[in-house]
Amino acid sequence: DPENAQKIGEFKNAHSSHINALVINSEGNQLASCSGDFLVRLWDFDIVLQSRDFEGHEGPVWTAAFSPDGTKVVSASSDKTVKVWERDTAKVLFNLTDHTAPVTAALFSPDGKLIASAGGDKIIRIWDATTGKPLRTCEGHTGTITCLDFSSDSKRLVSGSADRTIILWDADNAAILMTIPDNPSIVTSVAFRPNGKQIAVGNIDQTIRLY
Numbered sequence: 549d550p551e552n553a554q555k556i557g558e559f560k561n562a563h564s565s566h567i568n569a570l571v572i573n574s575e576g577n578q579l580a581s582c583s584g585d586f587l588v589r590l591w592d593f594d595i596v597l598q599s600r601d602f603e604g605h606e607g608p609v610w611t612a613a614f615s616p617d618g619t620k621v622v623s624a625s626s627d628k629t630v631k632v633w634e635r636d637t638a639k640v641l642f643n644l645t646d647h648t649a650p651v652t653a654a655l656f657s658p659d660g661k662l663i664a665s666a667g668g669d670k671i672i673r674i675w676d677a678t679t680g681k682p683l684r685t686c687e688g689h690t691g692t693i694t695c696l697d698f699s700s701d702s703k704r705l706v707s708g709s710a711d712r713t714i715i716l717w718d719a720d721n722a723a724i725l726m727t728i729p730d731n732p733s734i735v736t737s738v739a740f741r742p743n744g745k746q747i748a749v750g751n752i753d754q755t756i757r758l759y
């Protein structure tokens with residue numbers, strides 16, 4: 549319980565390697581964990597038991613995200629692939645293989661229509677979330693893309709990179725809307741404010757900046 553710092557549950561030996569990312573579904577009853585053991589693992593909060601494994605990646609899994617309706621999970625891995633899974637069966641719906649380097653970020657748009665992914669090839673790839681079809685690419689970074697976020701209306705996408713820049717994109721046509729250059733250090737995380745008017749940026753220098 550965050551209000552009194554009381555531990556209310558524990559998943560012991562959750563993975564056989566380090567845990568890279570955690571994400572909770574919108575209903576608040578399931579947790580997906582990603583690990584260096586190549587697995588995405590789905591947990592049920594209500595029974596505090598492992599629910600199922602999503603097996604298929606051939607390298608550490610860096611991140612995962614639920615679709616807005618909670619029926620799908622997208623994962624990104626150092627094996628250069630993005631996988632879209634059916635949550636209830638752990639079946640791979642789409643195996644997205646266009647990236648040419650490890651993939652460090654992947655997420656659904658809030659309207660559930662798009663998936664964006666990015667990583668070491670310095671390219672953001674936007675996919676149709678229903679069919680897995682590649683739609684467009686966003687190119688402009690000169691270093692590994694470390695993080696992504698969609699605006700709440702799904703019309704814009706923000707990316708952060710090891711090249712110390714933040715780029716704001718039009719998600720519909722991949723046009724660059726704005727670049728924030730010369731950050732003091734590598735950008736590790738980005739987040740839109742729900743009203744879409746501000747962006748929070750986390751850096752490796754232990755600082756959070758607001759734009």
